[in-house]
Amino acid sequence: AQSVTQLGSHVSVSEGALVLLRCNYSSSVPPYLFWYVQYPNQGLQLLLKYTTGATLVKGINGFEAEFKKSETSFHLTKPSAHMSDAAEYFCAVSEPHTGFQKLVFGTGTRLLVSP
Amino acid sequence: EAQVTQNPRYLITVTGKKLTVTCSQNMNHEYMSWYRQDPGLGLRQIYYSMNVEVTDKGDVPEGYKVSRKEKRNFPLILESPSPNQTSLYFCASSPTGAKNQPQHFGDGTRLSIL
Numbered sequence: 056a057q058s059v060t061q062l063g064s065h066v067s068v069s070e071g072a073l074v075l076l077r078c079n080y081s082s083s084v085p086p087y088l089f090w091y092v093q094y095p096n097q098g099l100q101l102l103l104k105y106t107t108g109a110t111l112v113k114g115i116n117g118f119e120a121e122f123k124k125s126e127t128s129f130h131l132t133k134p135s136a137h138m139s140d141a142a143e144y145f146c147a148v149s150e151p152h153t154g155f156q157k158l159v160f161g162t163g164t165r166l167l168v169s170p
Numbered sequence: 171e172a173q174v175t176q177n178p179r180y181l182i183t184v185t186g187k188k189l190t191v192t193c194s195q196n197m198n199h200e201y202m203s204w205y206r207q208d209p210g211l212g213l214r215q216i217y218y219s220m221n222v223e224v225t226d227k228g229d230v231p232e233g234y235k236v237s238r239k240e241k242r243n244f245p246l247i248l249e250s251p252s253p254n255q256t257s258l259y260f261c262a263s264s265p266t267g268a269k270n271q272p273q274h275f276g277d278g279t280r281l282s283i284l
Contacts, residue, residue, distance in 0.1 A: 059212075064210070087269050087270050089272060091275075096277070096278075097277055098174070098260055098262075098275035098276050098277045098278055099213075099260065099262075099273075100275070101272040101273075104270070104272055106270040107270075145213065147213075149269040151269075153269070155201070155220060155267040155268065155269065156201070156264060156267050156268060156269045156270075156271060156273070157215070157218075157228075158213075158215070158273065160212040160213040161212055162210055162211060162212040163212055
């Protein structure tokens with residue numbers, strides 16, 4: 056079965072620093088890939104997704120992610136962190152072998168941003 | 171405004187007392203799903219529904235029931251709740267359940283079973 060690994064349950068950065076959140080998946084067949092963000096007391100919101108085409112995907116709030124098939128990775132980056140980026144981030148993949156969407160989520164990474 | 175609405179947002183109850191968490195979406199989506207979120211485990215799917223009267227088990231269905239009598243509603247039923255069902259629950263929907271479609275999530279329901 057598909058699995059998603061997010062390295063680091065917590066990542067701390069200073070405001071203005073680079074944000075890098077790591078995501079690796081296990082499928083040998085390229086899946087569809089998603090990053091979601093969860094702010095306190097809210098549901099998950101889509102940041103960006105990769106389905107087909109360009110491997111560098113731009114999302115909302117200045118985030119982007121690059122699909123690297125050879126590394127089975129889909130890491131999330133942002134050049135300069137803002138305080139408002141503090142949240143929990145989930146990487147998810149859509150199982151490639153089902154006829155419909157079945158999302159498998161990573162365990163999440165909490166981003167802490169200090170002044 | 172397009173949204174997925176869950177009620178209640180918070181509930182503390184006791185073991186064995188039946189409860190229902192409602193979920194409603196106003197986007198005419200065919201696909202709906204329930205997840206539970208637990209620390210260190212991410213989100214795990216409980217049940218999903220491809221359309222009215224079509225439901226199926228996800229990864230952790232034990233102890234839960236669902237129904238889909240109308241397209242917009244997808245309630246989650248705990249017939250006899252137990253403490254291990256204490257969790258944060260999310261309802262989500264997407265237009266057709268196609269693999270490339272993102273899901274829209276509700277704001278969550280925090281259940282505490284004593």
